[in-house]
Structure formats: C-alpha cells, structure tokens
Amino acid sequence: MSTVSLRTQASPPPTAPEERRLEVSQLQPGMYVCRLDRPWGDSPFSAPGLQLAGSDDIAALQRLCEFVYIDAHRAPPRDERLLQRTELAADRFVHGARHADEVSFADELPRAQAAMQNASAMVEALFKDIANGRILSVAQVEEVVLPLVASVLRNPDAFIWVECLRGHDDYAYRHALRASALAAAFGRHMGFAESTVVSLAAGALLMDVGKRRLPQALLQYEGTLARDQVDLLRTHVAHSLEIVTAAGITDPDVLDIVRSHHERDDGRGYPDRLRGSAIPMGARMLGIIDAYDAMISPRPYRPALSRYQAMRELYAARDSLFPGDLVDQFQACLGVYPTGSLVQLNSGAVALVMAQNPARRLRPRVMLLSTATGQPAASFQVLDLMRQDEHKPQLDIARTLAAGSYDTRAVQSVLDQG
Helix, strand or coil: CEECCHHHCCCCCCCCCCEEEEEHHHCCCCCEEEEECCCHHHCCCCCCCEECCCHHHHHHHHHHCCEEEEEHHHCCCCCCCHHHCCCCCCCCCCCCCCCCCCCCHHHHHHHHHHHHHHHHHHHHHHHHHHHCCCCCCHHHHHHHHHHHHHHHHHCHHHHHHHHHHCCCCCHHHHHHHHHHHHHHHHHHHCCCCHHHHHHHHHHHHHCCHHHHHCCHHHHCCCCCCCHHHHHHHHCHHHHHHHHHHHCCCCCHHHHHHHHHCCCCCCCCCCCCCCCHHHCCHHHHHHHHHHHHHHHHCCECCECCCCHHHHHHHHHHCECCCECHHHHHHHHHHHCCCCCCCEEEECCCCEEEEEECCCCCCCCCEEEEEECCCCCEEEEEEEEECCCCCCCCCCCCEEEECCCCCCCCHHHHHHHHCC
C-alpha cells in the first residue's frame, strides 16, 4: 500500500511531446514520428525521430510498421478534418486493433488532467455558442476530442478517474464529456481503429447538443412529463442533427450516433422506432453509454445510482432495450466495480475505485478515503487489491455505496491544485 500525493502530478508544459498513435495509412508529409511499433534499430532510419519529408518516407514506414506514434505538437494542420469525412472503412467496427496500456496510470495522470482541463473549458464555450445561436466549430470539437482519445488510448483509467473527480454545475457539460470518454474507452476495449474511436467520442460529445435549444425549465422539470412535454423533449434529436450538419460535420458514424442513440433494441426507441441490427453500431453503443451515464448522474427528479447499480440495470435490460452482447462487452470494459465507484471494504474502510486490474476484475486498485472506523483518512493511500501482503489479512470489496454517500471533495481539491 502506498501513499499518493496528487500535488506532485503537475500538468506538462505546452511544449511537452503529445504522442498520438496513428495507423501508417494515416500518415502525412510533415508529421514528426517519435516512436515506432518496433525498435528504431529494426528500421532503415539512422536515428530515433523522423520528420516525414514526403511519400518515400511514408512508404518506407508503411512497408515496415502497422502503426507509429507522432508528436501531435509537431504535426501539420490537416487539409481535411477527421469529422468531415464522407467515406469510412467498411471494417471500422471489426475487432482488429491491438490496444494495450502504453503508460502507467501515474505517468498518464498529468496528461489526463491537462486534456480534461482543456476539454472542460472548450465544451463550455461550445455549448454556450450553440445556446446563443452560433455555428458549431468543427476545429474546436476536434481540439476537445483528439487529446481525450489520445489519453484514453494510452491509459483509460487515468482520464476516467480525473473526470469522475471533477464536478460541474451543468449536467449537459458533464454528461457530454463523460459520455465521450466512455465511448473512447468502449471503442478501445472493442479493438476498433483509432479513427473509429474518434468518431465514437465525437458522436458522444455532440449527441445531445440540441437540448441547448430547449427551455431549461423542461430539462430541469422534477415531475412526470406530460405527453406534449415528452414530444418537445424528443425534438432535441432533430435540433442536434441540424447543429451538427450546419457545422459541416459529415462523418457518417457521428451522424448515426446523433440521430439514433435513443433507438432501442426492441423497437421502443425514437425517433424512427428502429430495432435490432437496423440501429447503427455506433448508436447502439452510445445508447448504452447514454443510459448508463444518465443513471449515475444526479438529476432534479431523482438521486444518482451507484456505478455498480447502473451496470445491474443495464444487465437487466439486455436483449430488450439494449443488445445483450454489447452490454456484456460494456461491463467487461468498465469492470464489475467501474473506476469512480464508491465502495466499502471488508475492514470497514471506505474507498474509491481508482483503476482496473483486467486480470482480476473483482480486485481493482482503490484509494482509501477513511479508516476502518469511518474516520477520514489522514492521507490518501492507494491499495492494489490484487497485490496484497499474503501475510496480512486480505482486504476485499464488501459492498458498493450509493453515489454521494461519502464526501470526495477533498480528493478533488487536491487534484485541482495539481
């Protein structure tokens, strides 16, 4: 068990390398390749690090590698933005990519913090622009999504941990960012290519932007909605599509998510009452994520469920509201006790799930928030439930706790202070 001081995890300077994994088919002249999928000594290049001068360099890498890492800070502007694609690879939802943690949780934490701070500020600005009738900026959407996806691909637990500790008064901002991070993590877990993960994350970020055009009183209504109120609420799908297409976003997967994430497997969704495989894959995935995040978020008309309870609700709805195979994969992605879950150990101590152990899903890494007697911990200690001293009593998760039942603001304040 170790003590972690989040104060030491300072955000990297703006000039620090920002590694992004790219398939070799995505390389462009001018990009700076800082790492290969194999040792540099196995390549024809004389030294580590390569500024792509032209097609010959790219062709050499395409013959040698499946993927490389570029420094995003030294990459040139793209002529065509990712979200303005009109043709997507037919195999984009094939489980072909091999994603593994590239860095440790601790190493990724400062970059995850920087990505979250950037995303939070930009999403708030984007949503305010939409509410004021301005056109959505494709460039700004990508400035939110690309660093987020890069962080999640390197180590998904770090970004999700940072997100779960950061509160926001506006549910729309929090929901958009959390859904985007979950979509990136889900796409990563499914083995989709990075370009597909970007589409999923962008679709998640934008799927409910049309709600900014609806009366806030409707969104904050605490009672049961009347039929006409339900009909008005559902118009946010059409508003969202209008906003996204007016911005020039043509990525078919993003448009599918925005249009169809409220469709349900049994045909009881909206707006088109699609069922089963008629619902696009991205929309099926985001339907699960949207429902999950809504359940774990406090709303004016009901308290938040714990992450564990929300997963049980999804499981109960498998093969009716949601496709059972995707629910199973989503649970495998997040774990039995998803990152951010509040739990009580068999010692009586309260802890917050910090990171998963893929080999032992029932034994994640946790941060202790209290002593066994319930007193607030003097320091935040990290305990890996999979790696305990065998000569001491073994600690396990005894039960999950309701969301908000223990004050985690002290952890959040330390994180915010860097």
